[in-house]
Amino acid sequence: MDRSEIEALVKRLYEARVDGDMDALSEAFADNARYQISGSPEVSMLAAVAEGHETIMSLMRTITDTFSLSDVEILDLLVDGDKAAVRWRATVNVMTTGQTVTTELAAFIQIADGKVVSFVEFLDTALA
């Protein structure tokens, strides 16, 4: 994939997260993908690791059922070969409580054969 294709894939991925489009998310991840929200599970319920397509989709469903996103803005998008680093900002609404927070997140993404094989996300783990 060239740079423009990787940028397009990353943007589709984030649009799918905003829309809660599970079909598009399912299409984006490879069968053997790994998804990680970086952090210590002992002190934050947000830290998570999911390996394999089915496990990742299960986690994505939990995330999209719990958090809605709005005002998403990609602040930085760096591409290096088949890898990308993204810094983005969003307003996150916790649907169960109505709590809203505007926060920044980052992700380091590795792509192979047009699909995400590794997605490591960073966020403000102290929020939950």
Add this chain to the structure above:
Amino acid sequence: MTRSSDIEGLVRGLCAARVAGDMDVLRRGYADNATFRIVGSPAWGTLTAPLTGHATIMARFEAMIAGFALSDFAILNLFVDGNQAAVRWRATVRDADTKDHSTTEVAQFLEVENGKVVSLVEFLDTAYALSMLDKAPAASAKTEDRS
């Protein structure tokens, strides 16, 4: 315009300096008007307060180096794109006072001008950092829950 290889060398050097506590290298690596911010809610106080200016940032680095030692450091990703760099690294962080330690990952987004960092945005495990600093109400509550 700084060359890509120069930016990569700068970032690797700054990472090594942070591990080694080499303030001379850190001082040389940042511009006078640099900014530094750990991403997180303003409610987390000084941990996430944005810093501006060389002296202010160096004072924070000195405090971080004095308070928390890094070991088993490894760069997991390092991308350079134009005048920006993104680095993901893992290290064991040890509190100098309590000796508590944990292996953690950090992500940094840097902007470089004329061979010096003008912007550093850092993502770290704020929940763990606050628990180490003992300032997080949520972390304190969880600690109480466990006791």
